[in-house]
Amino acid sequence: MFKTSNWLHLRVHFSYFLLPIYLFALSISPNLSEGGLLWMLIILHLFIYPASNAFNSYFDKDEKSIGGLKNPPPVDKNLFYLSQLFDILGLSLSLVFFPGNYTLFFMLIVYILASRAYSHPMVRLKKYAIISWLIAGFFQGAWVVWIVFIGLDDFSFNQIFKPHVIIPGLLASAILWGSYPMTQIYQHEEDAKRGDITLSIKLGTKGTFIFTGVFFALASLGYFFYFREYFDVKYGFIFLGAMAPVVLYFSWWFMKVLKEASLANYTNTMRLNWISATCLGGFFLYLFLDSSHVLSVVGVY
Template sequence: MFKKSTWLHLRIPFSFFLLPVFLFALAVSPNINESRIIIVFIALHFFLYPASNGYNSYFDKDEKSIGGLRNPPKVVKGLYYTALVFDMVAIGMALIISWQFSLMLFIYGLVSKAYSHPGIRIKKYAFLSWFIAGFFQGAFTFMMAYMGLNQYGFHVWEQAHLWLPGILTSLMLWGSYPMTQIYQHEEDSKRGDHTLSYKLGIKGTFYFTAVTFSIAVGAFVFYFMEYHKDKYALLFVLSMLPVVLYFGYWFLKVHIDMSKADFSHTMRLNMISALCLNIFFIYFFLDSSQVLQAIKAGY
């Protein structure tokens, strides 16, 4: 259970790539406190997401690079039980806030298991897996984090003004998700997992992501201008420039040599994207919540 390979497959640092959804929910939350921020952050990023990673790794048994691991070690039975324990810890921590929030984590865990379990294996269905991964890691997680951060119940699902930022997070993930699969075509096809990226092909994946990402950025601009301040729209576009520049640079390399659609370039794009989004949403939270103004005023 406590072998080094088990901890590597949990891929806890990989949670950094999903942190923007939590930060976005935090930035628009009206009823937060420090203890709930800590509980929600730890439950999601140190237990729920690693549990999903470990469970997925156990059933995939990848021999080549996967997200966050260039050379994944052979999985052991202890990984399966560790993933379940991590799931239970996350759900237990969520109960400190509310049973509704805990139930949301339980549902997320069930879906993540159905994604990779051989009995269901949503992953083998190209469009269904793409939609479910984007929805649950995006809109569902946004609502889940919002509920936990504010100690709200299921009524948040009835609030139309929350659906827009929730769908925006999914839209961003729907655009980027196929890119995370672009170097795994051979490995996935061996298991019969014909992912969306596999269906689109390498160049098709780039085109798909370029179009979807452009739509997502435009939708974020509309959201910030309509519901917040124009400056956030401008700053969001500026924060995405490094992502666009690297994406274009990488596509040119792939256009010349298809082998460049590899693990290293994919992880680099993920890191740049996550870093830019995290910085933006941290600023958005600090500025919109008046924390920056309080600091400047000497409080």
Template sequence: MKKSTLLHLRIPFSFFLLPVYLLAMAVSESIDTQQAILSFFVLHFLIYPASNGYNSYFDKDEKSIGGLKNPPSVSKELYFVSLILDTVGLIIGWFISLEFFVMILVYGLISKAYSHPFIRLKKLPITGWLAAGIFQGYFTFLLSYIAINDLSIMDSLKWQIQFPGALSTLLLLGSYPMTQIYQHEEDAKRGDITISQKLGILGTFHFTSISFLISSGGFFYFFSEVFSINDGLIFLTAMGPVLLYFSLWYLRVRKDRNAANFESTMRLNFISSLMLNGFFIYLAIS
């Protein structure tokens, strides 16, 4: 495998998508250990990298993208490797459960539609934004939950499962535009229109801050009701470093728009993912 192919799979980037899976595990009542391990592997080492590679192949970015500051040129190998990873993920998913298989198949198709030139949801700011938020949030939460607990979709319809799933989408709908904030020039050059372009740099910050506050309030209520008030307060405390960094970065960007760059975005992603992952692991253990 070429080094460029491996880099474009962006396997470490799965760390930023891990909070949704860990949230599903934290609210699980009867974890099937084998199912949990297999579904974790399928999502984070097969489906997500396959999606990254497939989209990179069609985007052919020349400037920084999520997880890669200097993306190398793509080759046809990347396209085939991404399809192979998808296929292996689907085969393993079939043995996990029929529902999991169907849901990761749908996820893969939506992720491909995001960058494929025949559909390219990335050209549609609202549709692309909603697709990313819903399928990387609620949809992934749900497929993770049914796999971890070896349940059917019907078993996940209670509010204790649906509510955090909806909140994960709300959180992603707010944070997703931030991942596009440094790509305005690159996206415009390809003719893509993202939600962050529509909002503008400062507008993206304002939109994300509102979404963050609403979703954080929702999570505080949920954790306080389902677990304990202390867990709700611990969640808010865990979000403190995220809010602090976000606020300081916002002040820098108000003075200099060039501060809305790749390095700062990745730092925000890392801090928020680290704190969320840590809290959900704590919740799952406790």
């Protein structure tokens, strides 16, 4: 269980790419504490997400590059047990540091079950292009926003249906629905070999870029109007500015791929993920600190 190869498959560093979702959720959470912020971050990014990565790796048994691992080592049964251990630890921490918040506990369980259904051979949602796209984007986006909201504020589940909560959740998913096919673009051969006909395979390399570009543009427009309606229009313009490096790199990469298809590879995909996560994460951190007036309190301006 504790072999280096198994720990590599947890891909803890890959959680960085989902950090913007957590940071975005903070901006809609009215009741915050330093301890709650820290433990929610730890539960999701150091336990629940890595457990999902390990579980997925165990059943996929990839031989070529996967998200966060360019050369994945072989897997064994101990990786399966390690994924169980991390899920149990994450759930246990939620009970310890968010006592009495059973809504959070059960929402985490639902997330775990959805992630397992994605890759377990008895269900294997991953082999269904549209369903897997919808499920992955929904649970890693909207569901996580609502998990953080419920966890930090100890609200009842029905609170997520209020417009100021459900809209940002769906916007978080919209970004992921746009980017999700890009994470599959270098795995066409490996996925097809297992019978997983992903959305990116259906779209083709060029189609994946076009789909992501259009979806990202629509999602960005949605964010702009959301910020104008619920915060201040200045955040909409700052958001668009923060996304400029992502758009520039994406456009440059697309032009390169049109000339040489082999450049739709692992290295360039991870580079896009890193730029996107950094720009989005930086903006959402600023949104949280500025809209909550933390920056004013500490005297930044």
